Amino acid sequence: MQEDKLIKCRDAGGMMETRTGACKFCGQAAVEEMPMEWTQEDVNEYVTEICNCDSAAYYQKKKKQKERAHERITFLFGEGNQLEVTPERAENLLHEVVELVGDEEIQSATVEIGNGVKVKIGYTIKENIKITRTKAEKSTYEE
Ligand SMILES: [Zn+2]
Incomplete structure (x- = not known):
């Protein structure tokens, strides 16, 4: 802000x-x-x-939601995060998704980053941007 x-x-x-x-x-x-x-x-x-004014109040709310979501993306996937290295362009894509979800141009998007890691970014019923990071355990092995 x-x-x-x-x-x-x-x-x-x-x-x-x-x-x-x-x-x-x-x-x-x-x-x-x-x-x-x-x-x-x-x-x-x-x-x-x-x-x-009402329009500004709505805009402020949206902007705050997006900023929080961007911070979360940076925390989870940005440089220096504890989890794993995410390519910069992939991280940028996640930030772009936050913008689209925040502006309600899309409802949600799921990005498979690789190594079983999936990120879902979407609007919740409470009108917040939710970021879910899941990592699937590999149950099958290729020989
Ligand atoms: Zn105004």
């Missing part, structure tokens, strides 16, 4: 200035201290995140 970026920038001693942005949905403007380095797009994104 932009708010995290703003706090990070401010805490790191980044230059701040008064910026004006508008909600992407209702157009309501807000004036706040934001990082100087932000583009107008970043500014509008931040204002959209803090806006109270």
Whole structure:
């Protein structure tokens, strides 16, 4: 979320200035201290995140769900994870699936990564993005 970026920038001693942005949905403007380095797009994104209109609230919810799911993918399959090495492009595909599920363009997708590892990413009844990683034990052996 932009708010995290703003706090990070401010805490790191980044230059701040008064910026004006508008909600992407209702157009309501807000004036706040934001990082100087932000583009107008970043500014509008931040204002959209803090806006109270219904469309912005829905957008914020979706965005948070997606961010959590992306973090989960990185935790499970990203560099330095404890489980196993996932090729970078395969990890990128999982992130792409999170976007599609989060935007409700698809309901779910299952990716077989190999070595019996399957990842299912889909929407739950509670409207959360669920990531299930399963590893099948091999019961048959090829000679
Ligand atoms: Zn709004």
